[in-house]
Amino acid sequence: MPSLARRLLRRLALTLVAVWGAATLAFAGMRLVPGDPARVIAGGVQANATPEVLDAIRDQYGLREPVLVQYGVFAGRLLRGDLGGSYQLNQPVSGVILDQLGPTVALAAGAAALGFTLAVAVALVTAGRPHGRAVSRALEFGSISTPNFWIGVLLLAVFSFRLHWFPVIGDGGLRSLVLPSVALALPIAGVLAQVTREGLERALDQPFAVTARARGATENRIRLRHALRHAALPVLTLSGWALGELLAGAVVVETVFARQGLGHVVVAAVRGRDFPVVTGVVVLSALTFSLINIVLDLLYRLVDPRMRPEPA
Amino acid sequence: MTAPTTAPYDPVRAAEARSRAPRRQLRPGPVLAAAFLVLVCAAAAFPGLLAHAPDQVDPAAALRGPGAGHLFGTDELGRDVLARIVYGARPSLLVGAGSTLLAGLAGAAWGLLGALGGRMAGGAAMRAADVLLAFPAILMALLVVAVIGPGTRNAVLAITVALAPGFARVVRVQALVVRGSPYVRAAVNLGLPPVRILTRHIVPNVVAPLLVLATVNVGTAIIAGASLSFLGLGPQPPDPEWGAMLAQARDYLDASWTLALFPGAAITLTVMSATVAGRALQARYEGRDAA
């Protein structure tokens, strides 16, 4: 299908532009900041570096070159996949990211699983039942409107500090994944549940549902075997949105639960203006986000052949 | 249920729908939401009328639970939590509403440029929007804060930058629709000057749906602002702000968990009210049933 190939190429090209744009923005930011990164690299306030030490650092990091030269070096390294070295952590940025990727992926996966499950379960139970729907609508609206960090703080207060059911340190295995996943999943589950239920309700009004009922199928069977399939696609189309929410939410939730992870790292890097790390995370997330959206886009096409490329 | 919103807003059809829509009775949700919003706005505008000094310390009365004298209790310095929540309304709303407003303005200009700026300028504007939309909004906001530093004003700017490209896309689509509509084509054929067409026909028809979209988005912006504050990147102490109060409360969860209760409730109720009000507005405007 040539139009699909062309579209794919176009999307990939756009992704590259996006990554390059993100990197350039981050680089520009790095240079716009008034302070002197050499101080940060030298170990900050306690280190109280001498001028000789600072000069050595400026040479080592090429901070005294003209800005354009620095940009060239930066872009060249980026092309080779080299994100440079962190100012604060004395470690290559790629190493920092690799170290921290695991916990964030685990958190996002846990929250995604929880969020989707919860949404589907709630939708199945409440679709087409006025009372259940009213209650769950209110709950969904509440969870959508509640900041995930408040949910997190309350969960911590109740389940970790009062009841001691869950650990308070973030990276102690599966057990410590539960509360952060819940905090991250709830606001997303709220949206997903609404969408799924509407899909289900539309499906239940369809002639095939009537036919199935006429054939004597139980209500549960109709919901699970027939209607849920119809509700699947709108939910799938939301995956890209949910992914963005998960990534964004991880930043905050990791801080609430003091978990290791990319979000924690990026917040620390923003506070300390550790630009190589900020740049690295931004570039990486732009790349992942765009690529996953391309994959999802292709996936809808596979799932529903009626979808045709639209004029942009 | 009604027509999907994927169809861009069509002023003619909406007007028809409005005139056909039965006059609806007042429903409790939007009324309560409006009442709460009025209260929050009053707190933001005249905090002094509703509460005493939010920075008056009384270390001897620190970490009291809710009770007489201090309705919401006191924080770690013995400051009145209620007073701090009242005074915290202003920065919280400022970040939420201010950034939405700015993002709406910037997005409108940006989207109009994208729709009417021709292949070069318009294309470039929309590619720029694509770049900014390539990563989650909070990361974008974090990047901006990393460059310009923390603080109330900077948080507003950061969230503006994060929201504007999304608005720009909506405005562009809307502007393209309006430009292709029969009455604009008629105006062009009549030989009206382009500036007049832009200001008299296109802008008004783009602004209306943008306003609706913006209202619905205030809640998102308030949460984003509170998130930045929670991370210590928004308004700075001792200025009270809801997100920052929650961050501070996290250190005292074991001693006084109610400290974490009220600021969070303030955020959630405000976001809910703003969303309900926004949807009511949207329903009224587009003649659809508010969800």
Next chain:
Amino acid sequence: MSLSDDTATRAGERPVRRRRRLRSRRPVAVAAAVVAVAVVAAVLVASARGGDDRPARQAGAGPIAGGSLTYAVAGTQVSLDPAVAATAVTGLIDRNVFDSLVAQTGPATFGPWLATGWKVSNGGRTYTFTLRQGVTFHDGTPFTAQAVKATLDHVVDPATKSAYAASLIAPYKEARVVNDHVVEVTLARPFTPFLQALSVPYLGIQSPAALAKPVADYRPVGTGPFSFVSWEKDKRVTLRKNARYASPPAGASHQGAPYLDDLVFEFVSEDATRYGALTSGQAQGIAGVPPVNAAKLKSPADFSFSAQETPGLNYNLYLNQTRGPLRDVRVRRALSASINVDQLVKNIYFGLFPVARNPLSRTTAAYDASAESAFASYDPAEARRLLDEAGWTTGENGYRVKDGKTLTLVWPYWAEGNKEQRDVLAQGIQAQAKLVGIKIERPTVDTGAFVGTYLIGGAYDLVDVSFARPTPDVLRFAFASGNTYAKAGGNVALVKSPQIDHWVEEAAETSDPATAERDYSSVQQEVLRQAYVVPLYTPVQLTAFSAKVRGIAFDAQTYPVFYGAWLGG
């Protein structure tokens, strides 16, 4: 249309309406739901198990060897080289890896460690150390005079980028290897605090073989009771028992190898989380117990709680006497008198941190309790009187005004360096200063700006800092005119007093303890009289261990010593 169109309509609008026409017959959602249920079930099952999996131990009278101890600390570190990184965490960890030449045994007394003896000659300029024999580094290199020379040269080498460790031995000129077990160190001038400097972990003796490796491959290799195993950035540092350990310091709990098999330092920055780690058993010990939680730990039998007052400079507020309104001693004293330090500190720290009335902590040698009389302590009426006298009148919004200018003081807030609820204390000070009409502004600044614009650029009126080091020589560090921050010192009040300079220099060079004591006492009086400094509190190392942990001691710097620690039943 691409999905990111939804970006503008995140939580508020329900994106469902966008794809109403689409329908699928494929059971994607069903499959996804099944997988999701499985994952969640796995999580729940896993979380139902768990719990304490450390081996059970027999109760007994004597120390039991074996086991692993996890100690959770705040903050992280940038380097494991004690000569490079000056942070407290690095000192705490490296103390277990490195032995020092001498050990501090009291406020001003020192005992043998890697040096069995020493001799001072040439008017205090030459130190000759006789070294312990039969000691080897973790990498097998024998400990000799060459190692001492290599370590000291490494510290002062500009390529090392050492600031703090190098500043401790600023007069260091050279070290000469006399023979394998005698080393002679020459100083440029007499320097009494030299032995104390040598006793800190930042000058721990390192393996010359390890120092010869490229910086990127640096591993801390010392002769200490534990050897370095791994460092997971921002997570933990793991150390293992040095079974051949043979060089404990004077006054050590025992001889030979330490009892613990593994010693893990876990980095947990959030106070509440660290405390939770202890109570839930994830860590057997924590540093920096939040004062708000300390009361709960004091009583139960499950934990042992200890409070060690840090010697050296208290947590003080320094008043930049070269800038703006604070050039006037009356304004400085007025600010000092406006702050109810007593009430703030007692309540914020629940009585656990001693209220300070002297720049020096009371556990430091030469601490002079009588200096307190020179301190402008809390007296708002006196503060108002002083401001009136200095010509600052009350303006319309309650703040003092003079020549059309509001009495505004800039106190930069370096958020990354915040600890011990100091930001909360500062908010209290701000509120109290406001009551007498002094406006304190606290711009939040990052590290680069804090150092460049403020500490070096001098654009501040107030700066807060504490500095732990068990010697009164810290007064020279904090108040000698040559020791400004730009010159790697701690004189952030920018004091320029020939009188004070004379006192601190004489005290550092004299060999007569009485003269030194008198000089140090005069400094304490003078800086309080001039209100260059407002003492706030004495930092206290609040540590807590699970009751299973026995044999913990604390060294002169108040670091816990893990050498004698063991796990009981």
